Amino acid sequence: MxxxxxxxxxxxxxxxxxxxxxxxxxxxxxxxxxxxxxxxxxxxxxxxxxxxxxxxxxxxxxxxxxxxxxxxxxxxxxxxxxxxxxxxxxxxxxxxxxxxxxxxxxxxxxxxxxxxxxxxxxxxxxxxxxxxxxxxxxxxxxxxxxxxxxxxxxxxxxxxDLREYALGKGTVTVLVDDTHARITRAFDAPRHLLWRAHTEPELVRRWLLGPDGWEMTVYENDLVVGGRFRQAWAPVGDTEGEPFGFEGENLVVDPERRMVTTERMTGAPFPANVNDLQFDEADGVTLLTLLVTYPDRRQRDAVLATGMTDGMEASYQRLEREVLAAMV
Known part of the structure; x- marks a missing residue:
């Protein structure tokens, strides 16, 4: 500190x-x-x-x-x-x-x-x-x-220097306190491309899939303050698992800088999280920082125990390989 x-x-x-x-x-x-x-x-x-x-x-x-x-x-x-x-x-x-x-x-x-x-x-x-x-x-x-x-x-x-500080270190999750987790991931790409990859449906569907063997079946986002979003996934072929999805509301939309949303698993009885995603660029490197606010420690630990960090890293590697490489 x-x-x-x-x-x-x-x-x-x-x-x-x-x-x-x-x-x-x-x-x-x-x-x-x-x-x-x-x-x-x-x-x-x-x-x-x-x-x-x-x-x-x-x-x-x-x-x-x-x-x-x-x-x-x-x-x-x-x-x-x-x-x-x-x-x-x-x-x-x-x-x-x-x-x-x-x-x-x-x-x-x-x-x-x-x-x-x-x-x-x-x-x-x-x-x-x-x-x-x-x-x-x-x-x-x-x-x-x-x-x-x-x-x-x-x-x-x-x-x-972001290249030395974060590039190549993958997805890093830090527990801030009982109700907050900070997740960071650096990309060798300008933030306007990262913003597009997070907001344009045809791009999102290509990379936001988690581990191999899943497909995104729904991506809807009214990208304005107060607008709603909905996402859903389903297993493909022999992949084990049940279809699931998330939904929520956009609280802050600041293009190429920040997006804050509520997020609740569709049909789940527990309260929503608040996801605060920020895009910071320096010398062509963009650092994504996701600050997640959970209702309590129990829900924080339960969500992280699902392997969320590994799933995010798999998606981010796909984003680099299949989306950003074609955009730069």
């Missing part, structure tokens, strides 16, 4: 985050000053940021939104006050509406980011100052400290 500390000081009206990374200071600076890289960590995993305007110079503005797994959005703007590459960045961070107009009913804050080299890489120190104790307490109550920790916990992946 790169975050060394997150500490609030009610007397000074500040919150200070310190994080160390095994990367040169210029590389760390670059992650904070490129909107496409910022989007990969500026916000907790379940509330990733999308920067729609980015003018990083004194007097400039950056407008971004964070979108939750239920489609709820929170908009903010940076009013940039200082840019001294690669050592210092300062801005007022203000709540806003969808048009970028500042919402004065919400507490403002000012952030100063300092970057410095260390013996093992580099360090960023973020000091956020609030105008009143009430403003500080309000942001803490909204989960600011935990949000900082979760957000910056993603920066290692941003700083790493």
């Amino acid at each position: 790169p975050v060394t500390s997150v500490r609030s000081d009610p007397e000074a009206l500040t919150t200070t985050l310190v994080a160390d990374f095994p990367a040169p200071v210029e590389r760390l600076w670059g992650a904070f000053t490129d909107p496409r890289q910022l989007e990969r960590f500026w916000g907790p995993p379940a509330f990733p940021a999308t920067f729609t305007h980015f003018d990083l110079r004194p007097g400039g503005r950056a407008h971004y939104r964070m979108t939750g797994p239920d489609g709820e959005t929170h908009h903010s703007v940076w009013l940039v006050t200082a840019v001294d590459a690669p050592s210092r960045l300062a801005f007022d961070d203000l709540f806003a509406d969808e048009h970028g107009e500042v919402d004065t009913s919400q507490p403002p804050s000012t952030s100063v980011l300092s970057f410095e080299p260390t013996e093992t890489g580099s360090r960023v120190r973020i000091v956020t100052t609030f105008p009143t104790l009430e403003a500080l307490e309000t942001l803490i109550a909204m989960g600011m400290e935990q949000g900082y920790t979760e957000a910056f916990g993603q920066l290692d992946r941003v700083l790493a």
